[in-house]
Amino acid sequence: MATNGAATAHVIRMIAPFSEQFSQRHHHNVQFQLVYVLKGWFKSDFEGQGVQTMKEGSCWIQPPNIRHTVVGWSDDCELLEVILPAEHETVIDE
Secondary structure: OOOOOOOEEEEEEOOOOOOHHHOOOEEEEOOEEEEEEEEOEEEEEEOOOEEEEEEOOOEEEOOOOOOEEEEEEOOOOEEEEEEEOOOOEEEEOO
16 A cells, blocks of 8 residues: 555545435544545535535545534535545444
8 A cells, every 4th residue: 555554535425315324423533534526526514613515626624533423415426535644434423
C-alpha cells in the first residue's frame, strides 16, 4: 500500500434507490474525512448542522467523530472519499 495504511481514497457508487435501512445515526473514528460528490446528490443530517444536501461538485471535510445520518441520495450518486487512517471504526449510535 502506497500510504502504508495512513490513508485511503475510493469511489462510492450508492445503491439505488435510497432505502431507510441506510439511515442509522453513526460516526467514524477517523482523523480526517473528505467527501466530494462526483455525480448526482447526497443528503445527510449532521449533528449541530442539520440536514445538508450536497450536489455534484460539492466537497466537504467531515469533522472527526461527528454524528450523522444519511437521509437520501440520487439514483446516480457517486462520491469520492478520502479517509485517514485507512483502517477505522464506524460506530452505530444508540
